[in-house]
Amino acid sequence: MNSESTLNQLKTLLPPGQMPASYGVYFKNTLVALCHALEDHILEQPKGSDPLVLVTFQQGKWYLQEADRYAEIARCSQQIAIAAVPDSGFGSHATSQLPNVDLVDLQADDGLTQEWNLIILAPGYAAMLLCHELSEEEYRGDSAPSLDVERKFYGLWTFDRDPVEVAAKILIDRMRPYNSALADQLIERYDTLINNPPATATDLSGVVTRIVNYLQSSQQQLVTVSRQTRELWELEGQASKLNRNLAANKLQAFLRMVQRIDQRDPANPLASLQVSALAETLGQLIDLPTLQLRRLRLAGLLFRIGLAEAPKEIFQQTADQLDKSSLVFWRDRAALGGQLLSSMPELAAISRIVTHQLEYWDGSGAPDGLKAQEIPLESRVLGLVAHFQELTESRGDRSAMSLGDSLAACEQLSGRQFDPQLVESLGTVVRLAEIGMLQLPQRPSQQPTVWLEDLRSPVTDEPQPSKSEGVTS
Numbered sequence: 001m002n003s004e005s006t007l008n009q010l011k012t013l014l015p016p017g018q019m020p021a022s023y024g025v026y027f028k029n030t031l032v033a034l035c036h037a038l039e040d041h042i043l044e045q046p047k048g049s050d051p052l053v054l055v056t057f058q059q060g061k062w063y064l065q066e067a068d069r070y071a072e073i074a075r076c077s078q079q080i081a082i083a084a085v086p087d088s089g090f091g092s093h094a095t096s097q098l099p100n101v102d103l104v105d106l107q108a109d110d111g112l113t114q115e116w117n118l119i120i121l122a123p124g125y126a127a128m129l130l131c132h133e134l135s136e137e138e139y140r141g142d143s144a145p146s147l148d149v150e151r152k153f154y155g156l157w158t159f160d161r162d163p164v165e166v167a168a169k170i171l172i173d174r175m176r177p178y179n180s181a182l183a184d185q186l187i188e189r190y191d192t193l194i195n196n197p198p199a200t201a202t203d204l205s206g207v208v209t210r211i212v213n214y215l216q217s218s219q220q221q222l223v224t225v226s227r228q229t230r231e232l233w234e235l236e237g238q239a240s241k242l243n244r245n246l247a248a249n250k251l252q253a254f255l256r257m258v259q260r261i262d263q264r265d266p267a268n269p270l271a272s273l274q275v276s277a278l279a280e281t282l283g284q285l286i287d288l289p290t291l292q293l294r295r296l297r298l299a300g301l302l303f304r305i306g307l308a309e310a311p312k313e314i315f316q317q318t319a320d321q322l323d324k325s326s327l328v329f330w331r332d333r334a335a336l337g338g339q340l341l342s343s344m345p346e347l348a349a350i351s352r353i354v355t356h357q358l359e360y361w362d363g364s365g366a367p368d369g370l371k372a373q374e375i376p377l378e379s380r381v382l383g384l385v386a387h388f389q390e391l392t393e394s395r396g397d398r399s400a401m402s403l404g405d406s407l408a409a410c411e412q413l414s415g416r417q418f419d420p421q422l423v424e425s426l427g428t429v430v431r432l433a434e435i436g437m438l439q440l441p442q443r444p445s446q447q448p449t450v451w452l453e454d455l456r457s458p459v460t461d462e463p464q465p466s467k468s469e470g471v472t473s
Contacts, residue, residue, distance in 0.1 A: 006115060010166055013166055023154075023156040024156070025153070030249055034129050038157075049124055050122070051121055052189045052193060053073065053121075054171045056082075056106075056112050057090075067095045077100060080100060081104060081175060083106050083112055085108060104175050116131050117129065117167075117171060125161075128157065130155060130156055131154060254341065255302070259272075267315070267395055275385050275389050276299075277443050283381055285428065286422070286425055292377070295353060296378045303357060306332070311325075318397070334355055335355060335366065338351045356376055357382045361415060361417060380419045384423065403434060404430065
């Protein structure tokens with residue numbers, strides 16, 4: 001990777017371990033989907049959330065439909081600065097004449113001509129996509145792209161404000177040699193945005209859902225393109241490779257959604273990590289096979305995803321205090337979560353676990369009224385652990401309960417709501433924790449990585465993609 005690239009400079013400036021988890025290798029089609037999802041989020045925001053938008057386009061990769069699209073984005077933005085080569089065709093397009101759009105004409109030998117960046121800095125949220133195409137030397141001999149959609153990029157995408165602010169400053173500094181007055185203006189807007197945070201943050205669950213939908217559509221487009229240009233035996237291998245890359249990014253979108261849910265719950269902000277960790281511990285105690293443990297661990301991270309659009313009262317009140325509409329939402333959270341996860345075929349097994357976490361041992365649960373052994377074992381574990389963890393944290397006017405009291409509350413529901421044998425196993429874990437022989441885990445042993453393409457870069461400090469944990473169904 002070019003050491004001067006925005007992506008590499010960000011990696012250098014951020015403290016160790018602070019690079020967004022999405023840092024890896026991506027196919028072009030995945031990046032197009034992510035970029036369009038972030039752009040759509042700008043278009044759908046209410047008036048007053050106008051962002052500062054910084055964009056760079058690769059040399060020769062500017063299309064008129066994108067210019068038209070940015071005319072719409074400009075109407076929803078404070079200011080847009082676009083870096084592209086002079087002969088991109090954008091300079092003569094009407095969008096470049098808008099008062100809040102500035103064009104930076106890049107020199108042909110500037111490394112920015114090989115970058116594709118979108119940085120959005122708004123009063124209530126921040127987002128970005130940074131990427132840099134692999135050089136010819138960085139492709140393995142058998143992996144050079146023969147189709148446009150097979151091109152690969154080092155890249156990342158994130159909603160975390162800190163790295164977005166750092167990247168914005170880097171990109172503005174890289175534009176300065178071309179137009180110092182513009183750079184000063186961008187820095188002024190930048191300073192205003194970072195020094196005047198809003199009282200409340202923007203809910204990003206909608207854009208995450210949109211990202212998943214875009215990725216799903218791009219996956220279908222990739223297979224269609226491949227069918228038109230490959231023999232069937234070639235298609236199967238290529239589609240599998242592309243699907244793994246897309247699956248990892250859809251999974252990260254779901255995980256990001258869960259992070260946002262936990263952030264909305266100040267009384268229990270680590271629920272997903274703790275439930276996943278304790279479910280994994282309980283699964284190990286009852287000797288679940290490795291594949292089931294992986295599924296259970298991931299289901300624990302995603303068990304709250306059905307609360308993505310939940311009203312704030314869900315996180316502020318106990319169930320008996322909720323009004324009728326909120327109570328229905330609370331009772332249906334497992335089914336809603338399972339339905340959301342079902343949009344990703346690779347998570348079919350995880351969707352099943354999440355869907356049935358509120359089934360009761362006596363058959364009085366939801367959504368299907370399954371009874372005893374009819375309930376998937378992983379769902380029985382997840383339902384018990386989630387209830388236990390919830391009791392250990394405060395909710396509304398209910399104080400947090402001790403480990404022993406939380407266990408006692410679960411034991412009262414043994415044989416009715418919960419599998420009696422699992423309650424006994426949970427009791428073993430809790431008693432060991434109470435006498436100091438075991439410390440309850442705060443996070444699972446592994447968390448899913450977000451890239452799948454197995455690229456071995458000759459540069460040793462580049463991201464080394466690996467298999468994503470937990471997407472096998």
